[in-house]
Amino acid sequence: MIDPRLLRQDIDDVARRIGRRGFELxxxxxxxxxxxxxxxxxxxxxxxxxxxxxxxxxxxxxxxxxxxxxxxxxxxxxxxxxxxxxxxxxxxxxxxxxxxLTVPNLPNEAVPLGKDETDNVELRRWRMPPAFNFEPRNHVDLAAGLLDMEAAAKVAGARFSVLRGGLAKLHRALTQYMLDVHTAEHGYQEVYVPYVVDRAALEGTGQLPKFEADLFAISGERDQFLIPTAEVPVTNLVRDRILDGADLPLRFVAHTPCFRSEAGNYGKDTHGIFRQHQFEKVELVQIVEPDRSWQALEELTGHAETILQRLELPYRAMTLCAGDLGFAAAKTIDLEVWLPAEKRYREISSCSNFLDFQARRMMARFRSPGGKPAYVHTLNGSGLAVGRTLIAVLENYQDGAGAIGVPDVLRNYMGGQSRLEP
RNA sequence: GGAGAGGUGGCUGAGCGGUCGAAAGCGCUGGUCUUGAAAACCAGAGGAGGGCGACCUUCCCGGGGUUCGAAUCCCCGCCUCUCCGCCA
Incomplete structure (x- = not known):
């Protein structure tokens, strides 16, 4: 929510700034x-x-x-x-x-002007895409008998998947590895949270009231929804609270499934597991003092990048243009991993600073000694989307003979296994 | 599923129709004392919102109701705890 005082004092300036998104106030x-x-x-x-x-x-x-x-x-x-x-x-x-509640956040003035993802600006690249001496295959072919889309369709419908054996294990290994790095090296506290949330939680982070169609609602007398991201239950941990300034920053990491209806994406990414109704994500959330949030965004993005680097997956970082920015974000940096079969970079993480936009909706505040309560700033980012990381590992580690190399850092999580032969 | 108890400020907790934004303690802020800190003592401060302002309104889990007047009485939710039953 935008500061109501700002709306009253200078609605024209708000309209101008929000207009950079293509949103007409x-x-x-x-x-x-x-x-x-x-x-x-x-x-x-x-x-x-x-x-x-x-x-x-x-x-x-x-x-x-x-x-x-x-x-x-x-x-x-x-x-x-x-x-x-x-x-x-x-x-x-x-x-x-x-x-x-329906007015989006003001984009940061430094966010590039633009209409959609084609106007996003590349910040940096890490590693060049690998050269293969064969035609790289896509993850569906590579996973062969271990990825069973038909079985998933049978029990749940389209856009679900069943992973078997080594593939399921690799998926789990990725999750464990990410959690271990963020807790042991980046100072995040691991939290286990509900996968079902109420309307107030979704309003707090900004998914409601505008984006109800993107959610899976639980039928029944309760007004509850499956989480579209761990951001919702984790960020709402500080809802209606006045935190002690000395306790900030709070850093949380959570591994959860995410459920999205993908309404309006009917023809998009229909092959394989790139875009699913249910997927796993390791999510990073930070609750910080206002003057630290821009620095925190850089750090959080770096934490997500660490995972890609340790997995030796080529990627690039993109600053989203104003038109491609999510509803609640003031600035977002996307990480895009190289997918050899598609021969292009695809989103694998999205790291955002929401400033006080979510905090104001949630009444999440902090107090410094002797000071008045003030809104915290909230941030989050994927560190990383597990299913998409699995795709990236399959495609980047293929050996041309149908086997997949297990990234060095995952070997211990795979019982010492160095190759996966679907 | 059955029975009971309870939800009050940053926290613990008293109040149970009017002078209650609400005792007390903890925590917090300032001061005295101290080389400094602690302790002790003194003083101070709730949250949200409106008004150009003097000021004003609102908030005791949420929503209704009774009343000139509700933290206090009534109804409906939600949540927490205890016991019994069932159960991963």
């Missing part, structure tokens, strides 16, 4: 409600004040043993007038609140 709509809100709020509070004063006087009269009947009569229809004013005020307030 309805300035006239806002001004009209805001004017009414002001009048109605002042009037409502005036009546409330009046009622308070009168009630206190009645109480005092009764305590003194005086006759309170004339005073009670004098209150007259105050209650009705107050109720009417209050109803009007609350209606506008509700409209404004609902509207504010």
């Amino acid at each position: 309805d300035v006239a709509w806002f001004r009209e409600r805001e004017d009414r809100r002001k009048t109605l709020q002042v009037e409502t509070e005036r009546l409330q004040s009046e009622r308070r004063t009168m009630s206190k006087r009645i109480g005092a009269a009764k305590a003194a043993g005086e006759d309170a009947v004339p005073l009670i009569a004098a209150v007259g229809d105050l209650g009705d007038r107050l109720a009417a004013a209050k109803a009007g005020f609350e209606a506008v307030r509700a409209e404004l609140d609902a509207w504010e």
Whole structure:
């Protein structure tokens, strides 16, 4: 949520900055409600004040043993007038609140202008794509008998997968390795969290109210959803809390499945496991003091890059342009891994600084000694998407004879195995 | 699933129709003392929001209701804890 004071003070500047996303802010709509809100709020509070004063006087009269009947009569229809004013005020307030939840975050001014992913700007590259003396095969061919899309379709439908044997083990090895590096070397606390969340949690991080169609809702009387990312339960750990400034930064890492409906992506990435309704991700989340968040974004991105480097997977880092930015992010750096069969880089991690946008929605604050509560800044990034990392390992480590080399750092997690022969 | 207890400020916890934004303790801030710190003592400070301002409103899990007036009474949710049953 954007600072409401900023909206009131300089809505035109907000509109300009948010316009860089291609988002058109309805300035006239806002001004009209805001004017009414002001009048109605002042009037409502005036009546409330009046009622308070009168009630206190009645109480005092009764305590003194005086006759309170004339005073009670004098209150007259105050209650009705107050109720009417209050109803009007609350209606506008509700409209404004609902509207504010649909306005995306302001992009950082340094974020490049642009419309979609074709306008993203390359920051750096690590390692050149490997040269193969054969035509590299894609992950579906390479995984052969160990990847069973038909079995998954049978039990769940399209965009699910069944991994077997060594492939399932490699998938697990990747997960374990990522968790171990982030906890042992990067100072993250591992957390195990619910895979089901309520509406408030999703509003806190920004998936709701606008993107309900992207989620799997749980049917039943409860208003709950499967998590689309661990970002939701993990970031919401600090919802409605005033943290001690001395405890910051908080760094959490969680391994969870992620569930996405992928509505609107029907024809996209239909081959293999690149885009699934269910996938695993190791997620990094940081809760930091406001003046540290830009530095924290660089560090967090570096933590994700460490995994790619240790796995010796060629990648590049991209700064997302304003038009490609997610709803809640002020700036995002994507990591794209090289996929030899596709002969291009594909997203494997997305690292974002949300500034106080999520914190304001969640009421997540901190207090420095003697200071007033202030909103924290929140960040997160994939470190990494496990399924896509599996694809990258298969394709980059293929030997041309149908076998896959096991990356050095994973050998211990694979029982010493150095090759996978599907 | 059955029975009971409870949800109050950063935390613990009292209050149970009016003078309650709410005792007390812890923690916090400033001061005295000290070379410094601790201890002790003194003083101070709740959160959110509105108004150009003097100020004002709101908040005791959430939502309704009763009342001139609700932390306090009533109803409906949600959550936590204890016991029994069942169960991974």
